[in-house]
Structure formats: structure tokens, C-alpha cells
Amino acid sequence: MKQLDKNYSPKDFENRIYADWEKKGYFHAEADKSKKPYCIVIPPPNITGQLHIGHALDNTLQDILIRWKRMQGYSALWLPGTDHASIATEARIVAAMKDEGLTKDDVGRDGFLERAWEWKRVYGGTIVSQLKKLGSSCDWERERFTMDEGCSKAVQKVFIDLYNEGLIYRGERVINWCPNCKTSISDIECEYEEKDGSFWHINYPLSDGSGNIEIATTRPETLLGDTAVAVHPDDNRYKGLIGKTVKLPLMNREIPIVADEYVDKEFGTGAVKITPAHDPNDFEVGIRHALPLINIMDDSAVINENGGKYAGMERYAARKAVVKDLEGEGLLVKTEPHKHNVGGCQRCGTVVEPRASQQWFVSMKELAAPAMEVVRDGRLNWVSKRFENVYMQWMENIRDWCVSRQLWWGHRIPAFYCQNENCGHQIVSAVAPEKCDKCGGIMLQDEDTLDTWFSSALWPFSTLGFPEKTPELEYFYPTSVIVPAYDIIPFWVARMIFSGLKFMNDVPFRDVFIHGLIRDEQGRKMSKSLGNGVDPLDVIDKFGADALRLTMIYGVSQDSDVRWSESKVTSARNFANKLWNAARYVFMNIPDGFDTIKLPDKSKLTIEDKWILSKFNRLIKAVTANLDAYDLGIAAGKVHDFIWNDYCDWYIELTKSRNDAHHVLLFIMERVLKLLHPFMPFITEEIWQSMPHSTGATESIMVASWCEYDEELCFLKEEEDFEKVIEGIRKIRAVRSEKNVPPSKRVPLQIETSEMDLFKSCDVFFEKLAGCIELDIQENIQTSDNCTIIPTSHARFIILTGDLVDREKETARLKNELAKVKKDIDFIGKKLSNEGFITKAPAAQVENERQKLANANDKLKIIESSIKGLE
RNA sequence: GGGAGUUUAGCUCAGCUGGGAGAGCAUCCGCCUUACAAGCGGGGGGUCAUAGGUUCGAGCCCUAUAAUUCCCACCA
Numbered sequence: 001m002k003q004l005d006k007n008y009s010p011k012d013f014e015n016r017i018y019a020d021w022e023k024k025g026y027f028h029a030e031a032d033k034s035k036k037p038y039c040i041v042i043p044p045p046n047i048t049g050q051l052h053i054g055h056a057l058d059n060t061l062q063d064i065l066i067r068w069k070r071m072q073g074y075s076a077l078w079l080p081g082t083d084h085a086s087i088a089t090e091a092r093i094v095a096a097m098k099d100e101g102l103t104k105d106d107v108g109r110d111g112f113l114e115r116a117w118e119w120k121r122v123y124g125g126t127i128v129s130q131l132k133k134l135g136s137s138c139d140w141e142r143e144r145f146t147m148d149e150g151c152s153k154a155v156q157k158v159f160i161d162l163y164n165e166g167l168i169y170r171g172e173r174v175i176n177w178c179p180n181c182k183t184s185i186s187d188i189e190c191e192y193e194e195k196d197g198s199f200w201h202i203n204y205p206l207s208d209g210s211g212n213i214e215i216a217t218t219r220p221e222t223l224l225g226d227t228a229v230a231v232h233p234d235d236n237r238y239k240g241l242i243g244k245t246v247k248l249p250l251m252n253r254e255i256p257i258v259a260d261e262y263v264d265k266e267f268g269t270g271a272v273k274i275t276p277a278h279d280p281n282d283f284e285v286g287i288r289h290a291l292p293l294i295n296i297m298d299d300s301a302v303i304n305e306n307g308g309k310y311a312g313m314e315r316y317a318a319r320k321a322v323v324k325d326l327e328g329e330g331l332l333v334k335t336e337p338h339k340h341n342v343g344g345c346q347r348c349g350t351v352v353e354p355r356a357s358q359q360w361f362v363s364m365k366e367l368a369a370p371a372m373e374v375v376r377d378g379r380l381n382w383v384s385k386r387f388e389n390v391y392m393q394w395m396e397n398i399r400d401w402c403v404s405r406q407l408w409w410g411h412r413i414p415a416f417y418c419q420n421e422n423c424g425h426q427i428v429s430a431v432a433p434e435k436c437d438k439c440g441g442i443m444l445q446d447e448d449t450l451d452t453w454f455s456s457a458l459w460p461f462s463t464l465g466f467p468e469k470t471p472e473l474e475y476f477y478p479t480s481v482i483v484p485a486y487d488i489i490p491f492w493v494a495r496m497i498f499s500g501l502k503f504m505n506d507v508p509f510r511d512v513f514i515h516g517l518i519r520d521e522q523g524r525k526m527s528k529s530l531g532n533g534v535d536p537l538d539v540i541d542k543f544g545a546d547a548l549r550l551t552m553i554y555g556v557s558q559d560s561d562v563r564w565s566e567s568k569v570t571s572a573r574n575f576a577n578k579l580w581n582a583a584r585y586v587f588m589n590i591p592d593g594f595d596t597i598k599l600p601d602k603s604k605l606t607i608e609d610k611w612i613l614s615k616f617n618r619l620i621k622a623v624t625a626n627l628d629a630y631d632l633g634i635a636a637g638k639v640h641d642f643i644w645n646d647y648c649d650w651y652i653e654l655t656k657s658r659n660d661a662h663h664v665l666l667f668i669m670e671r672v673l674k675l676l677h678p679f680m681p682f683i684t685e686e687i688w689q690s691m692p693h694s695t696g697a698t699e700s701i702m703v704a705s706w707c708e709y710d711e712e713l714c715f716l717k718e719e720e721d722f723e724k725v726i727e728g729i730r731k732i733r734a735v736r737s738e739k740n741v742p743p744s745k746r747v748p749l750q751i752e753t754s755e756m757d758l759f760k761s762c763d764v765f766f767e768k769l770a771g772c773i774e775l776d777i778q779e780n781i782q783t784s785d786n787c788t789i790i791p792t793s794h795a796r797f798i799i800l801t802g803d804l805v806d807r808e809k810e811t812a813r814l815k816n817e818l819a820k821v822k823k824d825i826d827f828i829g830k831k832l833s834n835e836g837f838i839t840k841a842p843a844a845q846v847e848n849e850r851q852k853l854a855n856a857n858d859k860l861k862i863i864e865s866s867i868k869g870l871e
Numbered sequence: 872g873g874g875a876g877u878u879u880a881g882c883u884c885a886g887c888u889g890g891g892a893g894a895g896c897a898u899c900c901g902c903c904u905u906a907c908a909a910g911c912g913g914g915g916g917g918u919c920a921u922a923g924g925u926u927c928g929a930g931c932c933c934u935a936u937a938a939u940u941c942c943c944a945c946c947a
Contacts, residue, residue, distance in 0.1 A: 006906095007909095008907090008909080192943095192944090192945070199947090215947080216947070217947060218947070219947085222947095230947095262946090262947095263946090263947085264946055264947085266946090267946050267947070268946080268947065271947095272946085272947050273947075274947090275947095279947075280945095281945095281946085281947075282947080340945085340946090340947095341944095341945055343945085386875065386876070387875095389874085389875070390874090390875075390942070390943085393873095393874075393875095393942090393943075394942095394943075397943080397944085486941095486942090487942095490943095521883090523939095523940080554895090555883080555884055555885060555894075555895070556884080556885095557884085557885070559876095560876085560877085560884090561940090561941095562883095563883060563884085565882090565883070565896090567882090567883085567895090567896055567897090568883075568895085568896085570896090570909075571895060571896070571909095573909070574907095574909045574910090575909095576909090577907065577909045577910090578906090578907065578909080578910080579907095580906085580907080581906040581907035581909095581910085582906060582907075583906080584906050584907080585906030585907080586906080587906095588906075589906095629887095631887095633885085634885080634887090637885080637894085641894085648906085648907085649911085649912095652906080653911095730912095730913095733912060733913065734912090734913060734914085736901095736912090736913085737900075737901065737912065737913040737914075738900095738913075738914080740900090740901075742901080742902085743901070743902055743904070743911090743912070744902085744904080768904095769912095771904095824891085827891065828891085831890085831891090831927085831928080834927050834928085835927075836926085836927025836928080837890090837927045837928070838927085839927080840926085840927055840928090841890070841927070841928080842890090845890060848890085849890085852891095
């Protein structure tokens with residue numbers, strides 16, 4: 001057994017302990033039929049990522065659950081892995097190549113992928129090693145990657161199956177295009193922000209020369225791709241114009257005026273330019289009226305050859321030029337300032353350009369229905385009802401998911417197209433077809449890859465072996481709980497649910513335990529641009545991983561955001577230090593030769609032993625219940641408070657005058673460490689390995705068994721009695737402090753009480769903890785002139801400070817107390833004489849009030865007689 | 872435009888199905904009491920956002936208002 005160092009210095013043991021756990025294989029979980037399964041799949045961090053404070057929270061919560069369940073005897077698997085993060089990683093590699101003066105086209109697809117894999121090899125492990133610093137007890141033997149062979153197979157199978165069922169289709173739609181990332185992105189990857197823009201009113205001359213129709217737009221450059229003007233069919237202003245044509249300014253193209261109910265008569269001029277290739281609504285209008293589609297921009301949002309003389313201009317340059325030219329032609333009616341929401345790329349922030357193109361889509365309606373049903377029928381439980389609503393609303397309004405990306409790093413779409421122009425046959429297949437089975441032409445694979453989230457959606461089963469029917473998949477699926485932040489509910493949680501139901505015929509997890517985000521001290525989101533991020537590794541370095549972990553959950557309830565402040569970490573570290581020193585104290589009082597913790601026979605237990613044992617026993621029950629309900633912060637708080645307040649501040653102090661207390665001290669220490677272990681794994685292990693144990697206890701706290709409530713250790717009467725002693729000590733201390741009696745000064749104490757046995761058995765505590773001497777405990781005590789009287793409901797404490805007592809002041813103090821008690825009695829009395837309360841309140845409540853009244857009356861008598869004694 | 876959350880001590884937050892308002896930090900007072908000054912003991916500090924309502928009883932339930940944060944939609 002090793003000695004604990006004098007100082008708590010987590011740096012000295014956290015890494016060593018983690019390596020030891022890993023070496024012993026404690027993190028590994030098997031499909032062990034003799035145990036119950038418990039499984040969490042990690043939200044796979046991006047290989048581009050550095051561990052940030054959000055990961056730290058996310059993984060702390062998971063580690064708490066996994067460690068707790070492991071201790072409860074489950075085969076607890078925490079399955080780790082990383083995400084290839086197609087856009088993010090590709091952007092990094094493109095940037096790195098740019099430094100070398102190279103582009104994607106220079107190195108080609110294969111060359112690019114080589115670089116990407118190399119990048120993954122070099123940097124992909126960074127975040128994993130950082131997770132280890134945090135104490136994450138993942139089964140690293142089962143670590144997966146979204147682009148490893150198995151996950152890729154799963155992706156391929158899912159894509160093909162969905163295609164064969166008609167749930168994946170290819171088509172031309174207006175999608176969100178990022179001109180910087182040069183790829184399509186899905187609707188939820190587009191983030192809107194309100195910006196100041198302009199509303200340009202433009203006259204479109206009627207072809208017949210009879211006048212103009214005025215339209216208004218926020219994106220005048222799209223005029224180049226207009227193929228109609230739309231008005232509302234019931235709009236009297238324009239009824240006569242429907243069916244006529246206008247001459248599109250600058251382009252000299254004749255385009256029709258069509259009637260469509262999509263137009264809002266009240267908004268703008270009531271006439272809308274229609275650009276089907278660059279606006280999703282216009283696209284729909286275009287379909288209804290069979291309008292041509294004119295794409296006017298290339299993949300960098302530069303005007304292409306369809307833009308006439310504007311070709312080659314960047315979109316904002318084109319906008320300026322178009323406005324200027326319209327002005328020149330006298331067609332610009334006016335320019336109004338206009339606030340509107342502009343969509344930006346989630347990854348790079350570039351303003352997204354809606355653009356018609358051929359893309360692959362997952363048809364969502366059919367998949368979404370069962371994903372909502374499992375929530376309604378309770379097969380899948382959202383711990384947070386608030387976020388259940390978010391999920392349900394999102395699912396109800398779901399639209400088809402654009403899954404193709406014009407990127408190279410990712411799962412390539414297993415679709416092949418016949419290159420014969422007259423054929424154009426399309427095959428979706430796991431293996432490349434030799435030739436077209438219709439015309440024998442050459443088949444080439446789709447150049448595009450899939451949305452990163454497509455593979456993430458399969459994570460709970462692809463990591464367990466799907467599409468193979470592995471023992472792991474059989475045993476651990478459905479997983480137990482998923483633990484994501486609320487900001488990835490649509491991206492990830494929702495998609496896992498419908499994917500799991502579709503391909504595994506069951507929910508991917510039983511519970512969804514959503515957590516909030518960590519914000520900075522001003523409540524702002526942490527971000528790179530603000531530079532307000534907190535690096536968890538710095539925190540670990542300075543305070544230790546245990547302190548970091550406790551900081552993130554202590555006093556935090558479920559799904560609320562956490563406001564970061566270093567003072568919280570300091571508090572958490574101070575708690576660790578407190579525990580450390582308590583352990584040192586307990587251990588230094590173990591007699592030589594003591595090797596096994598064994599609780600003494602019940603008859604040998606003192607009242608304070610029973611008090612702490614009983615309190616601890618109830619703590620087990622409470623903490624376990626809180627964990628069951630995912631109230632991790634509350635659970636941690638209770639263990640924290642027990643250790644600091646009950647165990648350290650009272651029990652240790654109470655037992656300082658005994659030499660046989662090590663039994664109970666160790667008994668509680670051993671067990672409370674177990675309750676704390678899921679939250680603070682390192683310090684609990686370090687202390688655990690420095691102490692003797694009960695029989696059957698193991699070499700590591702990680703694999704020790706969780707505490708169980710024990711009926712035998714329930715001593716409610718002693719608990720209640722001992723609280724009376726504590727109350728007395730507290731009151732005496734308070735009065736001493738109030739009267740400036742120096743702590744070193746011993747004062748004689750008399751206790752007048754009807755519970756003489758109780759107080760006699762506890763006399764030593766008044767000496768040690770309240771600085772009293774010469775204890776005299778009687779049923780009736782005649783008070784002398786210079787005493788200070790301290791009444792409680794159960795006793796009258798009389799101290800002689802030795803100084804002259806100001807009798808008037810003393811009387812005033814007691815009268816003050818008397819007034820308080822009278823107020824109490826009055827209050828409770830009113831309640832009890834209230835007809836409504838007696839008849840309608842629960843009986844237990846009424847009984848409770850009666851008890852309170854009786855206590856107050858006892859106290860009243862005690863105070864009254866004290867005052868009488870003084871007068 | 873639709874929806875959700877938050878509002879409790881100077882700060883950060885607890886407060887379970889309604890039964891006399893809590894913690895930590897900060898502050899003030901007193902202590903180096905041989906586990907811990909990263910500590911110990913004690914104190915002060917709150918018309919629980921506002922206005923109504925339900926109830927014997929409201930921080931908690933209902934309605935409205937205000938402030939604040941966020942999500943969704945995206946009418947050009």
C-alpha cells in the first residue's frame with residue numbers, strides 16, 4: 001500500500017492511474033451473457049478537432065454513466081471513435097495544399113485522398129489522447145472511424161437499400177451552395193443571420209410598350225437568370241397583365257407574366273421576378289409554369305456564360321454592375337434599406353448561394369413517421385421533455401435531405417452512370433459495373449461523396465458490426481443512452497433514430513440525455529473568433545481532470561447551459577484537496593497491523609457512528625436515484641456535501657477524541673469513494689489504493705461494486721437524537737462568537753434537559769467542539785447571576801464565560817428569542833386553527849405542523865423560565 | 872412570423888408531485904484548534920421580474936406584461 005503525499009497534486013498520479021487502468025483492460029467490455037448490457041456510443045469527435053470544453057462536458061457525462069453502470073455490474077461498453085468530418089477535413093487539406101501552391105486539381109482525386117489519409121494518420125489521434133487525459137473509460141480496443149472498412153460497408157449498404165426502396169433519389173433541385181467550400185450543403189448546415197441589405201425596385205418594361213411592371217428584389221444580380229414575373233391571380237392591379245410578356249432588362253429576353261398564389265399581394269410591389277435556378281420558391285413556381293431554368297453562376301458564385309456581359313464577374317461585383325446599369329437605363333425606381341436574413345455556410349460562414357443542381361436526396365416523410373412514433377409510444381425516452389418537443393417539431397416539418405457533397409473526402413456515392421449520351425442509364429451498386437447493362441456503354445461512378453452525417457447516422461450500429469450480425473450487435477443494440485449537446489439534435493440524434501429504426505428495426509438507444517453548452521463568464525458561446533474558449537487541457541494541467549469534471553456538473557441541472565468561471569474550478573479543486581486531506585487524516589490514525597475494514601458489532605457502535613452510518617446509508621439511496629434520473633449534478637452535489645459537511649466537518653471532528661473510530665471512518669471512506677468515483681475517478685482511485693479494504697474488495701475502485709442501501713444500517717432514532725446535540729453545539733458556538741469569547745477560552749457548561757442520557761453520552765463533544773469544560777447535566781438547574789442561557793427545544797445550555805454578564809442585554813437577547821418562538825407558535829397555531837387546512841391538507845402535513853407546534857411550545861417554556869431566572 | 876427557455880442573496884446557480892427561502896463564491900467578524908489557511912467557527916445580505924388569478928396555503932400551478940437567451944421558418 002502506498003502513502004498519500006502530503007499535498008494533493010493531481011498531476012503526479014492522473015496519467016499514471018489512467019495508464020494502469022488501460023493496461024489492466026478495465027475499459028474493455030465483452031458481449032457477456034452473464035451480465036446485463038449497458039452501452040453508450042460516443043458522439044464521434046472530428047479528426048480535425050482539438051478537445052474543447054464542450055467535448056469535456058459531453059465525455060464527462062458519459063464517463064460518469066459508464067463508470068457507474070460498470071460498478072453496478074453491467075457489461076458496460078463505451079464505444080469510442082472519430083468522424084472523418086468531410087467538409088472540415090477537406091478544407092484543412094485544401095488550405096495546407098494552398099501553402100504548397102497546389103490545388104485539388106493539381107494532385108487529383110487519388111493524390112488528394114492519399115493526403116487526407118495521411119492527415120488522419122497524423123492528427124486523427126490527437127483528440128483521442130486528449131480524451132484519455134479527461135479520464136474517459138472508453139473501450140479503446142473497439143475504437144472506430146466513420147471511414148473505416150466496416151463503417152464504409154454500412155454506409156454503402158444503407159445507401160443501396162434506401163435507393164432500392166425508392167427512399168433515395170437523384171434529382172435537380174435548388175440547394176444551398178457554398179461558393180467557398182464549393183459543395184452543396186443541407187438545409188440545416190445553412191445558418192441564417194439578419195443583415196442590413198437593400199431592396200431594389202426595378203421596372204420591367206412590358207413587351208408591348210404599354211408601360212412597366214415594377215418588381216422588388218434583394219438580389220438584383222439574379223435578374224440575369226429570370227424566366228418570368230409572377231403576380232397573384234387575384235391582384236386587381238395586375239390581372240390585365242397576366243399572360244403578357246416583359247422585356248427582361250439588360251438581357252433583352254422576353255419572359256412571361258404568370259399568375260401564382262405563392263405571391264404575396266401585400267409584400268413589396270406585389271410582383272415578383274422569378275429566377276427558378278437561384279431560389280427554391282421560384283424553382284417551384286418554375287415547375288408549375290414550365291419555366292426554363294437558367295443557372296447564371298459557376299461553383300464559385302461567379303457569373304457564367306449565361307449572364308451575358310456580366311460573365312466572369314463575382315456575384316457582388318455583378319450586383320453592383322447590374323444596379324448601375326439599371327440606373328443608367330432609367331429602370332431603377334428606388335433603393336430602400338432592408339433588413340433580411342441571409343444564409344451562411346455553417347463551416348466557413350460564406351453567404352450561401354441557392355443554386356439548382358443535380359443532387360442526391362433522402363426522402364424523409366416515410367422515415368420520419370416511425371421516428372416520431374417511438375417517442376409517442378415510449379420506446380424511446382427523451383430525458384428532457386423540452387428537447388423532445390424540439391425533436392418532434394423538427395421531425396414533423398422535415399424536408400428531404402440533400403446528401404450529396406461535391407467533395408472528395410468521404411464515402412463516395414455508389415452510383416454509376418452510362419456515358420453514352422443516348423442511354424444515360426444509372427446503376428446503384430456496391431461493385432462497379434463493367435459496362436452498361438442496357439447499352440453496353442462505359443459506366444463511370446458519381447464523383448460526389450456523402451454528407452458526413454450520413455455515416456454518423458449509422459454510428460450506433462455500424463460501430464457494433466452492422467451490416468454483419470455480430471455478437472456485439474446482438475448484445476449491445478439498442479444502446480442504452482446517447483449523450484449529445486442540444487445543438488446536434490437535428491444533425492445527429494434525429495438521423496440516428498430513423499436510421500436505426502429502418503435498418504435495425506429498433507431504436508438506436510433507449511434514452512436521449514441532452515446537455516447544454518458551456519458558455520464563457522459573460523454567457524457568450526465559446527468560439528474561435530471571440531477567442532473566449534477555455535482549453536480543457538490547460539484546466540487539467542492547472543487543476544486536474546477531477547476538478548474539471550466536477551466543475552462541469554456540480555450544481556448544474558440537466559439540460560441547461562453552464563457558465564464557465566475559473567472560481568468554480570478552484571472550488572472543485574478545493575473539494576478534491578479536502579477529500580485528500582481527510583483521507584490522509586483517517587489513514588494516519590490506523591493502528592499498526594490493521595488490514596481489513598470490518599464494521600464493529602452494532603452494540604459497539606456509538607451514537608455518532610450510527611448517525612453517520614445512517615446518513616450515509618440514505619445517501620446511497622438518494623445518489624443512486626438521482627443517477628437513475630440523470631440528475632448527475634444533484635447526485636454529485638449530495639456526495640460532495642456529505643463528504644465535506646457530514647464526514648469532515650462533523651464526523652471526523654467528533655471522533656478525534658476516540659482511538660477506535662478508524663473502523664467506521666474507513667468503512668465510510670471506502671464506500672463514499674465509490675459513490676464519488678464516477679465523478680472524480682482519479683482521486684478516488686489514488687486514495688483507494690492507499691487504504692485497507694473490506695474483504696472482497698478489489699485492487700481498483702474502477703471495478704469495485706456500487707454501494708447498496710442496507711436496512712441494517714438505518715438508525716433514524718439516533719440520527720434524530722444526535723441532531724439535537726449538533727444543534728446545541730452550533731448554538732453555543734454562535735453565542736461564543738457573538739460575545740467574542742476567544743476560541744481558546746474554555747467555558748464551564750451546564751445543560752438542563754429531560755434527555756439526560758443523550759447529552760451525558762455526548763458530553764465530550766461539547767468539550768471538544770464547543771470549547772466547554774466542567775459539564776454539569778441536570779434535569780433542573782438553578783441559574784446563577786453571571787450565566788449566559790442558550791435555549792433550544794430540547795435543552796437549556798448555560799455557559800459561564802467568566803466575564804461579567806450584562807443582565808439587561810441577556811434578558812433582551814432571550815426576549816428576542818422569545819419573540820421569535822412566539823411568532824412561530826402564532827404562525828403554526830393559525831394554520832392549525834384554519835378549518836380549510838385541517839380538512840384539506842394531507843394528514844401527514846397536519847401531523848407535521850402539530851409536532852412543530854409542540855417543539856415550539858417546549859422551547860417557549862424553556863425560554864420563559866430562563867427569563868424568569870434572570871429577573 | 873412560429874416556438875422554447877430563463878428571470879430567486881453582490882456573482883454563479885439549486886429549490887423533487889404547491890406546506891414557513893438554500894448552497895458555493897464574494898463580503899464582514901474571529902481563529903495558524905498537530906488532515907486541510909486550497910482550511911475552521913460565526914454573521915450580514917432576498918416584497919423569489921411585474922400584475923392579476925386558482926388554492927386553506929404559491930418561488931412552484933394558470934393568465935397577461937416586461938426583460939433576456941435560444942431554436943425553427945425565411946415573403947422575393
